[in-house]
Amino acid sequence: MKKTKVVKIRDLRVGGKNPIRIKGMLKTPTKKVRLLIKEAKGLQEEGAEAIRVAVEKEEDMGLANLLKKHITVPIAADIHFQPKLAILAINNNFDQIRLNPLNISNKRDIKNIAQLAGQKKIPIRIGINSGGFKQSNISKKNLAKQMVEKCFDYIEALESQKFFDIMVSLKCADVSTTIAANRIFSKRSNYPLHLGITATGSCLEGITKSSVGLGAMLNQGIGDLVRVSLTTDSLTEVKIAKYIIQSLGLRNFGPEIISCPTCSRCGVDLPKVVEKFREKLDKLNYKKPCKIAIMGCIVNGPGEATQADLGVAFGRARGVLFKKSKIFKKTTEDKIINDLIEELKKYE
Ligand code: SF4
Numbered sequence: 001m002k003k004t005k006v007v008k009i010r011d012l013r014v015g016g017k018n019p020i021r022i023k024g025m026l027k028t029p030t031k032k033v034r035l036l037i038k039e040a041k042g043l044q045e046e047g048a049e050a051i052r053v054a055v056e057k058e059e060d061m062g063l064a065n066l067l068k069k070h071i072t073v074p075i076a077a078d079i080h081f082q083p084k085l086a087i088l089a090i091n092n093n094f095d096q097i098r099l100n101p102l103n104i105s106n107k108r109d110i111k112n113i114a115q116l117a118g119q120k121k122i123p124i125r126i127g128i129n130s131g132g133f134k135q136s137n138i139s140k141k142n143l144a145k146q147m148v149e150k151c152f153d154y155i156e157a158l159e160s161q162k163f164f165d166i167m168v169s170l171k172c173a174d175v176s177t178t179i180a181a182n183r184i185f186s187k188r189s190n191y192p193l194h195l196g197i198t199a200t201g202s203c204l205e206g207i208t209k210s211s212v213g214l215g216a217m218l219n220q221g222i223g224d225l226v227r228v229s230l231t232t233d234s235l236t237e238v239k240i241a242k243y244i245i246q247s248l249g250l251r252n253f254g255p256e257i258i259s260c261p262t263c264s265r266c267g268v269d270l271p272k273v274v275e276k277f278r279e280k281l282d283k284l285n286y287k288k289p290c291k292i293a294i295m296g297c298i299v300n301g302p303g304e305a306t307q308a309d310l311g312v313a314f315g316r317a318r319g320v321l322f323k324k325s326k327i328f329k330k331t332t333e334d335k336i337i338n339d340l341i342e343e344l345k346k347y348e
Helices: 033-046 058-068 083-091 107-120 140-159 176-186 203-219 236-247 270-284 303-305 336-347
Strands: 007-009 012-014 019-027 050-054 073-079 096-101 124-129 166-171 256-259 291-295 310-314 316-322 327-332
Touching: 007 176, 007 270, 019 058, 019 124, 019 236, 019 336, 033 050, 033 058, 033 236, 050 058, 050 236, 058 073, 058 083, 073 083, 083 096, 083 316, 096 107, 096 140, 124 140, 140 166, 140 176, 176 203, 203 236, 203 316, 256 270, 270 291, 291 303, 291 336, 303 310, 316 336
Parallel strands: 019 050, 050 073, 073 096, 096 124, 124 166, 256 291, 291 310
Antiparallel strands: 007 012, 310 316, 316 327
């Protein structure tokens, strides 16, 4: 897959050989300032490398400066319908603007925005969502093509103003249409792609669609930045983005847990052990990359545990701990979390 052009959102380099970036989105209503700041801080702590906020009215223009007192990652303004908000956002210290070609399409408006964004070095994301297209009697392939064509028209309008700091997103609720649109685009252009599946449904459905869709594209070398969209809280979106990227070996954000699905052979409450252990790791903010196997019995347990950096294979309520392929300690269901944490601390 060819390398994309590098575009900077303030100091965040996106595209080219840079790691796949993660963007978060604020969900708190913008007038609830205290909660908004808390959410932004949480997103940055969780690993969001840029944060998007929906800018709907002129009163939202102070948000970039306000948030910048509390977080260091760049802030993107998501703008629809009103070109004047794009101009205001650029003049009010936002680090990126998102424009939707389906609702800001007047040539003069695009020209004014591109000229100002060019002067101020503010990148523009062209964000196309399939929701704005008439989808009856149209095949998925044709919808994907129409989205890409719309995007190229907009790129042309920006480039005619000598504006090239462009990122693109092509999102649908349908996974295969999203993959098709991004695949077609990436064959024709080297502008960096912001990936996402939109309007994904309930949390589990959303995680599944995002993992399948983003995983398929990233695995083909398509995509430079990820924003997972779920109908749940924004921290979960960032967590899932990290899991997707890490599961493909594209970045490492910390320990990977390998645990078995459990079956009637399992003599311990393994789901509880694994959940508690994950919570503990998150609380400790443990980031060192390693594999930790937590297995329910001795059928596959020792095999997986010995391939991991650290592992446990349980029998009936008791288990054996492995480190670098060697058993080194016996443990119990009650003690296992502390035992694993103690061993991990020795790694640091
Ligand atoms: S490791 Fe053991 S308990 Fe876990 S799924 Fe396999 S056979 Fe069942």
